[in-house]
Amino acid sequence: MAAPMNRQWRLAAFPVGMAKTSDFEWRKEPIPVPGDGQVLVRNIYLSLDPTNRVWCNDFDTYMPSVRIGEVMRGLTLGVVEQSRSPNLTKGDFVMGLLGWQDFTVADGASLSRLEKIQPLTGYMGLFNPLIGLTAYVGMLDIAKPKAGETMVISGAAGAVGSVAGQIGKIKGCRVVGIAGSDEKCRWATDTLGFDAAINYNTENVLECLQTLCPNGIDIIWENVGGDVFNAELALINMNARIVLCGMISQYNATAPVAGPSNLIMVLIKRAMIKGFICIDHMDRYEAAMTDLARWQAEGQIKYRVDMVNGLENAPEAVNKLFDASNTNQGKLFVKVSAEP
Amino acid sequence: MAAPMNRQWRLAAFPVGMAKTSDFEWRKEPIPVPGDGQVLVRNIYLSLDPTNRVWCNDFDTYMPSVRIGEVMRGLTLGVVEQSRSPNLTKGDFVMGLLGWQDFTVADGASLSRLEKIQPLTGYMGLFNPLIGLTAYVGMLDIAKPKAGETMVISGAAGAVGSVAGQIGKIKGCRVVGIAGSDEKCRWATDTLGFDAAINYNTENVLECLQTLCPNGIDIIWENVGGDVFNAELALINMNARIVLCGMISQYNATAPVAGPSNLIMVLIKRAMIKGFICIDHMDRYEAAMTDLARWQAEGQIKYRVDMVNGLENAPEAVNKLFDASNTNQGKLFVKVSAEP
Numbered sequence: 001m002a003a004p005m006n007r008q009w010r011l012a013a014f015p016v017g018m019a020k021t022s023d024f025e026w027r028k029e030p031i032p033v034p035g036d037g038q039v040l041v042r043n044i045y046l047s048l049d050p051t052n053r054v055w056c057n058d059f060d061t062y063m064p065s066v067r068i069g070e071v072m073r074g075l076t077l078g079v080v081e082q083s084r085s086p087n088l089t090k091g092d093f094v095m096g097l098l099g100w101q102d103f104t105v106a107d108g109a110s111l112s113r114l115e116k117i118q119p120l121t122g123y124m125g126l127f128n129p130l131i132g133l134t135a136y137v138g139m140l141d142i143a144k145p146k147a148g149e150t151m152v153i154s155g156a157a158g159a160v161g162s163v164a165g166q167i168g169k170i171k172g173c174r175v176v177g178i179a180g181s182d183e184k185c186r187w188a189t190d191t192l193g194f195d196a197a198i199n200y201n202t203e204n205v206l207e208c209l210q211t212l213c214p215n216g217i218d219i220i221w222e223n224v225g226g227d228v229f230n231a232e233l234a235l236i237n238m239n240a241r242i243v244l245c246g247m248i249s250q251y252n253a254t255a256p257v258a259g260p261s262n263l264i265m266v267l268i269k270r271a272m273i274k275g276f277i278c279i280d281h282m283d284r285y286e287a288a289m290t291d292l293a294r295w296q297a298e299g300q301i302k303y304r305v306d307m308v309n310g311l312e313n314a315p316e317a318v319n320k321l322f323d324a325s326n327t328n329q330g331k332l333f334v335k336v337s338a339e340p
Numbered sequence: 341m342a343a344p345m346n347r348q349w350r351l352a353a354f355p356v357g358m359a360k361t362s363d364f365e366w367r368k369e370p371i372p373v374p375g376d377g378q379v380l381v382r383n384i385y386l387s388l389d390p391t392n393r394v395w396c397n398d399f400d401t402y403m404p405s406v407r408i409g410e411v412m413r414g415l416t417l418g419v420v421e422q423s424r425s426p427n428l429t430k431g432d433f434v435m436g437l438l439g440w441q442d443f444t445v446a447d448g449a450s451l452s453r454l455e456k457i458q459p460l461t462g463y464m465g466l467f468n469p470l471i472g473l474t475a476y477v478g479m480l481d482i483a484k485p486k487a488g489e490t491m492v493i494s495g496a497a498g499a500v501g502s503v504a505g506q507i508g509k510i511k512g513c514r515v516v517g518i519a520g521s522d523e524k525c526r527w528a529t530d531t532l533g534f535d536a537a538i539n540y541n542t543e544n545v546l547e548c549l550q551t552l553c554p555n556g557i558d559i560i561w562e563n564v565g566g567d568v569f570n571a572e573l574a575l576i577n578m579n580a581r582i583v584l585c586g587m588i589s590q591y592n593a594t595a596p597v598a599g600p601s602n603l604i605m606v607l608i609k610r611a612m613i614k615g616f617i618c619i620d621h622m623d624r625y626e627a628a629m630t631d632l633a634r635w636q637a638e639g640q641i642k643y644r645v646d647m648v649n650g651l652e653n654a655p656e657a658v659n660k661l662f663d664a665s666n667t668n669q670g671k672l673f674v675k676v677s678a679e680p
Binding site (some may be wrong): 061062222225230244245246250256257258259260261262263264266267268269270271272273274275276282328 | 401402539565568572578584585586587590596597598599600601602603604607608609611612613614615617620
């Protein structure tokens, strides 16, 4: 029987448009050996996020570009299999940007031991920087919702948008979601408690917003960009806050995409647009996780997960995030190996 | 000899595209008589500002729309000719939104007596809310420049942009202006002390910015919008502040104007766009005028004026603000009547 290997996806080409499996190289290497101060982590779950597509452009964005030949960057939850770090012990759970691979050697000091929350998939669906911290910081530190305000969330059934909207409900706002399928809209209203939801694939977003936001829009949580964003801008109130969390409609663009013609509303309404990235706000991580855990225990924050089996399927699966048919449901991640 | 009359321009039609003289009605009415608590003001200078065009759209913007039949709104400097207010005395100078007319009756309590600074045209060129306060608040309270940062100002030779850039120089920034003629660019660099200036009519703005801003752009002062704004956005640094003061390129648009395709840079660079209007910041007026007067006395803030003779010429003159030939030089205003 062959010795176990470390299977990896390495970037082979900068994707043009949607990433293709051929943009990645499937490699098997010997399992790496930790040096002094290092640990060997076996990855269990690999988070797939829209930002993955952004990272493999041939230019730096939020973070440096992944370069050709490098293991594809990705957030994973794993278990320590060997430790030469005083920080961690075999069997500890850790999370980090450990990449699209079975095993990763990392500095023990760069990782924190996680409590073993149950289910472990909660670390993918909610309790990580890309999801929970993003929603928490963007909503509480940037949007700063006040009870009675109206909030519109694009990508409302997405991993971040769904949490952001639920925080809006906790803070007493009227929350209107925009999503790409009737199923997603129903989930937002019936399960998450959004006040209303709009299917941008079948409804006129501007007309729906005019009906559903009779007092205008105080907060926009923008995950999408494009025409949806433009419709939202048309209805902003004085001193509106626009949290620019993502522009997923443009991540696969191969030519410049026109910006919103209603940008002038930001001037007229003395509004603010603020771009932000969770990694700048790690000082808020503990507070975010504590509050989110409490809200989740109280039933005020719900999430759902969409698990893909097998690391070999990661390149194909990541495109589900950009799928016009909107069949993905819940936080997308890959099961790389079995939970201990 | 006929009794003197109050000549007025009233809005006759909501302009489509550039305002035409026929969009206004020239009326002569009896000079109004102040009631109890009121004053009669003879207008001396009438400020012409890009916002005038915005005010006469058929929808509310920063301020309510001027309605058909109303005297056109405008900022004037005038002298009190009759007073039935304990607040003011005949001969006092006042400033306010007293309109495109020879005489205005106003509540005495709504106006403040001005010091008689010399020249009086300084109230048009610098010492008023639309110019001096706008530049001061936008720069010091929103952009918050730090020494060594790079700032780009569009509409750099305009009344507001020129002051904003000079405040940037006072604060130790590298200031690059963008304007529409070589003469304006020379004035910005040679007289105002900008580090460089770009003629957007004859030069490639993006290429020039790449050369002139080798450390990227920390602050954008946006008066224009459109392609110029898009080029600036391409080069913003992490945590850039974008002061959205105007979008003059769109004020006469008759169809939606595409927004900047580089808006995604606001996300990538965790930047902020903030729209603002001076009238929300009147609490800063006294501080602004005090600092601006000191800076002007020290030679650190300069302005120039472009005076048009005769109220009858106001509708034609206002279009100089939007003139593609860029022949206007300095703060535009109309001399309505003689200084006492």
